[in-house]
Amino acid sequence: MTESPVHHEPPIYRRIADRLREQIRSGALGDGDRLPGENALMSEYGIARATARQALAVLINEGLAVPRRGSGVYVRLFRPIRRHGSRRLSREQWGQGQAIWDSDARGRAYTVDEVRIQRERAGEQAARALGAELVWVRRRRYLVDGRPVQLAASHFPADLVEGTPVVLADTGPGGVYARLGDLGLAPVRFTEEVRARMPVPVEADSLELPPGNPVISVSRIAYADGGAAVEFNEMVLDAAAYVLQYDFDA
């Protein structure tokens, strides 16, 4: 098959987007830098305003840039948080009094600025995961470097944790997993389901996401020795802020 390169040349707005993306990836354009505006692109490439806008829209759509009304389009980068599936949850962490969310692998501290703890009727997924109709739920928002990065809703079967420190705001050294351990319900096995999607509006608001920024949804079930499900945790992560790492044997 003979290919005519003329037919395969991508349209001009894509080639401009490719060039700008390369400048971001190479570090020539850094976090918070202003991208060339529509007028600058129009005169540099001799293109129409709509074409310049299309080129910038590609980068906004990829989450590499964010528009600020009346001001221009800016590079938006963030050192991603490396979230280790297995290592982060190992007993060594919470067994020694360190809450699993104290810090990420780069040593940046997580802070929690919203905690709501309440007893409620389990939603469909939590009920199925835990085999419980009534649950205690700990809802939190996590921040790193002052930026909201994660929403989490930990569900516990009410009959297991009623009247225990698991339902207190301050769960003490090692957090809820250590307290579950005190109850003879230490998690020994985890299952995580990972999905990605666009946020629903309340998530976009709470994580302060710019348009076109997807979320990673992680649903985790923690099992105690014997197989009882002791926690169902629904987490919503700003996709631009995370890398999830899983290590496993063949």
Place this chain on the structure above:
Amino acid sequence: MTESPVHHEPPIYRRIADRLREQIRSGALGDGDRLPGENALMSEYGIARATARQALAVLINEGLAVPRRGSGVYVRLFRPIRRHGSRRLSREQWGQGQAIWDSDARGRAYTVDEVRIQRERAGEQAARALGAELVWVRRRRYLVDGRPVQLAASHFPADLVEGTPVVLADTGPGGVYARLGDLGLAPVRFTEEVRARMPVPVEADSLELPPGNPVISVSRIAYADGGAAVEFNEMVLDAAAYVLQYDFDA
């Protein structure tokens, strides 16, 4: 703190979106069904066209619906493919002659409609992962039920696989992992990095993604006994088509 519920009522377009989303989740509106049009929403709720459009945009943005030019907005669902991290890659699979991508957990067959195999200079990530300057790369597009769901680019150090069946189009029973095993390089350990982002244009084209549909990017390194990295695989998954499952011990 006394809360006035009046101030917390979400705007009308969100409540309409919530109702439509609930109809999709409950199954009242199924895959391919047409959502109520702007005119229908305007007369049902007594709202302006812009408000009706906003309500529909919420569902499009979440990947639950897709607009068709001049025709309306349609529900877009797909039974997600459950991709098991550890189980899927276990030796039991490829050790017995079954390629790991033959089928998903629901028994649906993967098909491959594009395979490109070539020797090339390693990109930055592949070079770092494999410690190799020259690599053989197997690029494939996978489909399930006729729908493109994944792009994959498997990289192998050229000096390890040169002249072996790993670089052939048909790698035989058990696929490339079984062939690596024949060379004494069977993978014994894997590391996967999971990210989510909006697709770049060439990915959106190849996976036939509607606007607002994110991708999951999985970068996997396979290690042989002794610790040598034998494969670096970059996968791009249609986020609407996948659930990734990882099981691990505390």
